[in-house]
Amino acid sequence: MNGITLTLRALHHGERSLAKELSTTAERHRTEHEFHHVAKDLVLWSNDHCRRVAEAGRHYGLDLDGPSKKSAPGLVSTLREKSAQAVGHRPEPGLLLLSDLRSLHLDAAGNSLYWEMLAQAAQAARDDRLKELASFCHPRTLRQMRWTNTLIKTLAPQILTSL
Structure with a gap:
């Protein structure tokens, strides 16, 4: 296993x-x-990235399964929906949203660093397949980060000063 496969x-x-x-x-x-709705759209991007990484990984002998399968609607889905409705009527959901945005931003930032590392390795190895992969996926990851950062900038003043 080499650095590219680890990445x-x-x-x-x-x-x-x-x-x-x-x-x-x-x-x-x-x-x-x-x-x-935006978060649901961004799930599709990350799932697409998983699929593309798995395809590229096959060239390196990796067997990465595709994006995680969404669980079938049922009890857990119903409980999540009801808890979301309940949380939406309490004064704390803003703090929870800020915390979630921070976590999402850090996860996307971690991915962004790996995309950059892969792009640099692809350039050094003259691997056009990996260059193309990183060139396609990394900008979308950067957009995910900008989205979370923009929401934090927009929501934090109102949420943090109204407690």
């Missing part, structure tokens, strides 16, 4: 983890409609 594994794990956190957070903040 591909880390990226696959990081994007999968970010997709899961985005999905969970979107459900938790279902009453924040704009947040909820």
Whole structure:
């Protein structure tokens, strides 16, 4: 196993983890409609990144499974929806949202660093497949970070001064 395969594994794990956190957070903040819908869209990006990393990994002998499968609707889904509605009517959801945004931002930042490392390794190895992968996925990860950062800048003053 070399550094490129380790980086591909880390990226696959990081994007999968970010997709899961985005999905969970979107459900938790279902009453924040704009947040909820954008987060759901960003889940699709991270799932796409997982798929692309898995495809590239096959070239290096890695067997990375695709994006995590979404659980079927049921009791857990219903409980999440009801808890999101309940949380949406209490004064603390703003703090929870800020905390979740911070966590999402840090997860995306970690992925961004791995994308940069992969791009540099691809350049050194003259691997066009990996260069193309990083060139496609890294800008979207940077947009995920800008989205969380913008929301934090927008929401923090109001939430933190109204406690």
